[in-house]
Amino acid sequence: MDLNNLKTILTENGYKVTKQREVIFQALLENNESHLSPEELHEIVSKIDKDIGIATVYRTLLLFEELNIVYKLDFDDNRYRYELASEGEKHQHHHLICTNCSKVEEVKYDLLENIEEDIEKTYKFKIQNHVLKFFGLCSECQSKEIEQGDLNGTKKTK
Ligand SMILES: [Zn+2]
Ligand SMILES: [Zn+2]
Ligand SMILES: [Zn+2]
Known part of the structure; x- marks a missing residue:
């Protein structure tokens, strides 16, 4: 565009x-x-x-x-x-939202084509778009969590 x-x-x-x-x-x-x-x-x-x-x-x-x-x-x-x-882009792409740091990443692909075909057949419903959001921890926040977890872990065992 x-x-x-x-x-x-x-x-x-x-x-x-x-x-x-x-x-x-x-x-x-x-x-x-x-x-x-x-x-x-x-x-x-x-x-x-x-x-x-x-x-x-x-x-x-x-x-x-x-x-x-x-x-x-x-x-x-x-x-x-x-x-x-x-x-x-026929349909909206998807977003990964980190619940810890609020970073938003994009999933550039639709990935839903099979499901869409299924729905259109079963429900005779013409899909025009969809909104899909994933909530979770981004890779950065995950590695921070693991670091902290390790520190706590070593403290406890000593
Ligand atoms: Zn789609
Ligand atoms: Zn994050
Ligand atoms: Zn986007």
């Missing part, structure tokens, strides 16, 4: 390509790994164009979501987050 994709999608759907929409899109693009909340996004774009208010950010995200330019994410941390839909 790049600026040209944005322009095409907006034009094809009868929306104007405005400077503010471009700025908001660009900020999403440059910070895609961060899974920005509207507030964080607003902080970034208001430095580029101080006329972009939080209401404009909300409105634009709503439009982008409608046009499948962004995905809305909920990591259960009391705010919505957004990321650009990847090219060639």
